[in-house]
Amino acid sequence: MLFRSVDEYARSGFRPRVAIVGTGPAGISLALRLQERKIPCLLVEAGRYEFSAQSQDVYRGEVIGDRYHQLHEARLRQFGGTSGHWSGWVCPLDASDFEPRSYMPHSGWPIRIGDLDPYSRAADELLQVTVHAPDRVMTDDIDFIQYRFSPPTRFGTVYRSAVEQSKSIGLLLNTPVLELVPGGDNRIESIKVSQGESATDIRVDHVCVCTGGIENSRLLLWSNTRHGGRVVPNAAALGRYWMEHPVHVLADVVTSHGYEMQFETSTPAKWYFAPSDHAKKAYSIGGAHIWMRAHQSDESYAKELWHQAMCVAPEWSNRMLKRMGKEYQCGGYIQAEFEQFPRPENRIELDQRVDALGVARTRLYWAKSEAERRTATIMTRLLGEALVKKDIGRMRMRNYLTYGTEWPLSDQAGGWHHMGGTRMSDSPATGVVDKNCKVFGMDNLYVGGSSVFATGGHASPTYNIVRLALRLGDHLGTKLSAG
Amino acid sequence: MSTVKAARPEQAVERRMDAQPKMGRRAVVRSVLALPLMTVAAVPWVGSAGVVIRDGWILSKAD
Numbered sequence: 001m002l003f004r005s006v007d008e009y010a011r012s013g014f015r016p017r018v019a020i021v022g023t024g025p026a027g028i029s030l031a032l033r034l035q036e037r038k039i040p041c042l043l044v045e046a047g048r049y050e051f052s053a054q055s056q057d058v059y060r061g062e063v064i065g066d067r068y069h070q071l072h073e074a075r076l077r078q079f080g081g082t083s084g085h086w087s088g089w090v091c092p093l094d095a096s097d098f099e100p101r102s103y104m105p106h107s108g109w110p111i112r113i114g115d116l117d118p119y120s121r122a123a124d125e126l127l128q129v130t131v132h133a134p135d136r137v138m139t140d141d142i143d144f145i146q147y148r149f150s151p152p153t154r155f156g157t158v159y160r161s162a163v164e165q166s167k168s169i170g171l172l173l174n175t176p177v178l179e180l181v182p183g184g185d186n187r188i189e190s191i192k193v194s195q196g197e198s199a200t201d202i203r204v205d206h207v208c209v210c211t212g213g214i215e216n217s218r219l220l221l222w223s224n225t226r227h228g229g230r231v232v233p234n235a236a237a238l239g240r241y242w243m244e245h246p247v248h249v250l251a252d253v254v255t256s257h258g259y260e261m262q263f264e265t266s267t268p269a270k271w272y273f274a275p276s277d278h279a280k281k282a283y284s285i286g287g288a289h290i291w292m293r294a295h296q297s298d299e300s301y302a303k304e305l306w307h308q309a310m311c312v313a314p315e316w317s318n319r320m321l322k323r324m325g326k327e328y329q330c331g332g333y334i335q336a337e338f339e340q341f342p343r344p345e346n347r348i349e350l351d352q353r354v355d356a357l358g359v360a361r362t363r364l365y366w367a368k369s370e371a372e373r374r375t376a377t378i379m380t381r382l383l384g385e386a387l388v389k390k391d392i393g394r395m396r397m398r399n400y401l402t403y404g405t406e407w408p409l410s411d412q413a414g415g416w417h418h419m420g421g422t423r424m425s426d427s428p429a430t431g432v433v434d435k436n437c438k439v440f441g442m443d444n445l446y447v448g449g450s451s452v453f454a455t456g457g458h459a460s461p462t463y464n465i466v467r468l469a470l471r472l473g474d475h476l477g478t479k480l481s482a483g
Numbered sequence: 484m485s486t487v488k489a490a491r492p493e494q495a496v497e498r499r500m501d502a503q504p505k506m507g508r509r510a511v512v513r514s515v516l517a518l519p520l521m522t523v524a525a526v527p528w529v530g531s532a533g534v535v536i537r538d539g540w541i542l543s544k545a546d
Contacts, residue, residue, distance in 0.1 A: 251541075381536070384534070385541060387541070388541060388542065388543045389534075394542060394546070395540070396538075396539045397541065401539075402536075402539040
């Protein structure tokens with residue numbers, strides 16, 4: 001049910017029980033679940049159906065610390081949210097990701113994997129993934145794990161019709177939420193939305209903020225600033241414990257098995273190396289998924305030959321290549337996306353500068369620590385040892401790992417995965433939301449999305465975002481039906 | 484602002500799509516190429532009783 005304006009919505013008589021701010025995978029999944037539970041809801045989207053550079057500009061911000069992507073490129077401000085440029089990687093968090101780990105400060109969720117498992121099938125359907133196979137063991141330290149792939153599902157395209165035709169889901173486009181407005185009794189009373197030159201309030205019963213892994217913190221921080229801390233009364237952790245999945249090339253490799261470890265080419269799934277639970281615990285490292293790639297997969301056979309030569313006879317090959325004025329690297333490489341330990345100093349703050357709507361822009365403090373270096377170094381060594389033990393190939397660690405020099409600037413930096421900032425916890429001292437994604441100290445304010453992740457594991461967030469959103473939908477469905 | 488070279492979000496979309504692993508079209512060719520080169524370079528590929536690291540190379544003691 002699309003409303004062309006806030007006025008049209010106000011005149012319609014439609015009275016949603018839940019206002020959902022944001023229409024990415026979290027917001028739309030939540031709305032569809034609430035529809036199943038017969039709870040009317042209103043989706044409020046800042047952007048339109050189509051991409052707009054003007055809309056994206058609101059996402060510009062400053063990054064302090066390690067090299068990182070431009071913030072206005074790392075997500076999409078339009079209907080369907082960042083699923084509009086999602087790559088489709090689907091993987092559940094590991095069971096061990098939810099548990100406290102003695103070697104990882106601030107680890108542990110107030111829920112366990114069993115709390116999300118009941119939502120896996122529904123998440124599969126929403127994300128249009130079908131296959132599944134259990135992980136396999138390679139050695140005590142290294143597993144083969146499966147990543148499945150969504151087509152990928154563009155929520156803005158796939159679910160547009162379902163939202164427009166729904167009688168219990170309302171939709172407002174081009175309606176940026178400027179701030180949450182608290183009333184009395186620890187409740188949000190309304191949301192203030194931009195109407196071009198002016199602003200207006202929309203009264204709400206319950207609110208769920210689903211604006212993404214950066215914007216959730218920004219909106220709550222800004223609302224808290226505007227209303228004397230009455231939106232997030234316990235704000236010690238607000239904006240903090242922000243995480244990414246660093247992505248780096250770890251080693252060069254020569255192997256007799258080819259470089260793409262992909263054993264089931266007929267299905268939309270791929271296999272990756274990963275440190276086992278045993279290895280993570282024994283060596284105090286985070287999770288990861290690791291893959292082999294040829295340096296260039298579309299090159300000529302002659303170039304491939306030289307890449308191989310560089311692996312097994314580097315001195316001779318270097319001499320010959322120099323005579324020809326060429327430069328090649330060893331045949332393949334090992335790349336990984338790995339877990340970042342949660343730390344309060346990695347955080348989102350409000351900048352002095354404001355966007356076109358007058359809202360403070362984002363300032364992101366983000367840096368990797370020695371814990372991530374340890375994870376990268378040890379898992380590389382474990383994989384190298386596994387290749388030797390299985391006689392699959394040989395690896396040479398990149399110099400920055402062998403000699404402890406700076407992280408290379410030429411790598412991808414991160415997986416475009418924004419996690420933390422409104423993390424889930426048992427305590428408001430270390431978190432913003434409780435196990436039901438409700439903001440501590442507030443009765444009707446919830447958060448959806450990867451900003452509630454307490455730890456990030458190595459799994460791409462989207463699948464877990466959807467499972468959490470479905471679970472939140474059930475929680476709200478039960479709460480509001482009873483009320 | 485971050486130091487990453489500016490680009491339009493549509494380009495970021497393309498980069499992200501590129502990031503998805505591709506099919507192993509020439510894995511067999513590479514495998515065939517690798518084996519004779521190993522022989523040429525006289526690198527023994529035998530089952531490892533132990534592992535050593537030399538200049539970053541993670542090798543079998545027998546290598």
